[in-house]
Amino acid sequence: MKLKELEGYLQDVAVFTDPKIKLEQYPTTPHLAARMLYTAHTTYDDIENKAVGDMGCGCGILSIAAAMLGSSYNVGFDIDPDAIAIAQENCEEFEIEMDFILTDLSAAPAPAIMANGEENARGPYEMMKGKLDTILMNPPFGTKLKGIDMVFLKKGIDLANHAVYSLHKTSTRDHILKKAKEWGVECEVVAELRYNLDKSYKFHKKQSMDIAVDFLRFEKKPRPEKRD
Amino acid sequence: MRLITHNMLQCHVKGCNANNFPLELQEVVLEQEEAEMNEDFLRNMLTKIEYDALVATCLKLDINDLPATIPADAAYNDEFLQILHRVILETHIKSGKMVCPNCQHNYIIRDGIPNMLLAEHEV
Ligand SMILES: C[S@@+](CC[C@H](N)C(=O)[O-])C[C@H]1O[C@@H](n2cnc3c(N)ncnc32)[C@H](O)[C@@H]1O
Numbered sequence: 001m002k003l004k005e006l007e008g009y010l011q012d013v014a015v016f017t018d019p020k021i022k023l024e025q026y027p028t029t030p031h032l033a034a035r036m037l038y039t040a041h042t043t044y045d046d047i048e049n050k051a052v053g054d055m056g057c058g059c060g061i062l063s064i065a066a067a068m069l070g071s072s073y074n075v076g077f078d079i080d081p082d083a084i085a086i087a088q089e090n091c092e093e094f095e096i097e098m099d100f101i102l103t104d105l106s107a108a109p110a111p112a113i114m115a116n117g118e119e120n121a122r123g124p125y126e127m128m129k130g131k132l133d134t135i136l137m138n139p140p141f142g143t144k145l146k147g148i149d150m151v152f153l154k155k156g157i158d159l160a161n162h163a164v165y166s167l168h169k170t171s172t173r174d175h176i177l178k179k180a181k182e183w184g185v186e187c188e189v190v191a192e193l194r195y196n197l198d199k200s201y202k203f204h205k206k207q208s209m210d211i212a213v214d215f216l217r218f219e220k221k222p223r224p225e226k227r228d
Numbered sequence: 229m230r231l232i233t234h235n236m237l238q239c240h241v242k243g244c245n246a247n248n249f250p251l252e253l254q255e256v257v258l259e260q261e262e263a264e265m266n267e268d269f270l271r272n273m274l275t276k277i278e279y280d281a282l283v284a285t286c287l288k289l290d291i292n293d294l295p296a297t298i299p300a301d302a303a304y305n306d307e308f309l310q311i312l313h314r315v316i317l318e319t320h321i322k323s324g325k326m327v328c329p330n331c332q333h334n335y336i337i338r339d340g341i342p343n344m345l346l347a348e349h350e351v
């Protein structure tokens with residue numbers, strides 16, 4: 001499928017009817033979503049035949065784009081049942097199979113290991129670790145709940161078997177690059193984008209509210225083989 | 229939600245760290261929906277599925293087609309892959325609940341969506 005064609009299809013993905021500001025519900029535009037997933041597919045082969053997770057899936061546009069490019073399994077996480085309902089309708093419209101989990105991704109990730117040496121099971125998705133090949137997200141930027149962008153990102157990296165694609169304010173780039181190093185993952189700035197929020201947030205007084213956003217790709221290094 | 233997703237969910241109530249998987253399906257309404265089969269994907273999932281949990285879950289739902297253990301030749305066993313496909317990717321849980329075998333917490337499934345949200349004191 002050509003990029004333009006994908007973008008064309010994505011124009012028909014319904015968006016939030018009543019965006020909840022508190023949850024930073026601005027949809028990824030068809031233009032951006034198409035480019036993100038097209039790149040993930042053609043440059044990195046992270047979509048076709050893959051299990052794909054979508055964190056803060058909203059109306060599902062990122063997963064729908066992935067499914068159109070041949071992902072084999074899609075699951076979306078969101079805290080808002082209204083958003084998930086719209087995503088479900090979108091999937092029906094596009095004849096795409098996608099599962100949804102109603103969950104709160106904002107809880108800070110627990111330390112991986114508890115005092116007694118057991119792995120702490122925080123979050124219902126702990127079992128999912130390593131099972132989703134690719135994680136997609138356009139996380140809340142943290143304008144309402146400070147730091148939530150990094151919490152989403154860390155969880156995505158924990159969950160993913162291989163790669164994470166995410167959008168972040170360019171102003172946080174240095175911080176993210178530092179964190180990626182700390183977490184032992186590669187981080188690549190795939191593209192610098194302009195993201196226009198006022199299409200979704202009508203109350204903005206200014207005519208235009210373009211913000212600079214990085215399209216980032218994280219890759220986990222293969223785990224060293226366990227030696228007996 | 230399909231059974232593949234159920235196979236990845238566990239209880240996360242505070243302090244519930246052992247024997248919290250698989251969540252037991254109760255009072256469920258199931259629906260079979262045909263889906264295109266993708267062998268490459270199924271092979272990719274073979275090592276990721278919690279197979280014992282899957283079999284146990286299926287037996288409780290009266291789905292008896294899966295062998296008790298993964299066949300040694302699973303990756304190229306067409307018959308097995310077909311059963312696996314039907315079970316994990318074509319079996320949808322439309323409604324019901326998932327009960328934690330350890331703390332008995334109930335997670336409700338409505339419109340096919342499991343509600344994994346917890347109340348403040350449970351987190
Ligand atoms: C910027 S929107 C992106 C939506 C969609 N992925 C897209 O690309 O169009 C962020 C999404 O995160 C969800 N969200 C916000 N806070 C959340 C939380 N604590 N847990 C889970 N999802 C959350 C919102 O409901 C919203 O759907």
Ligand SMILES: [Zn+2]
Nearest residue numbers: 239244328331
């Ligand atoms: Zn429990």
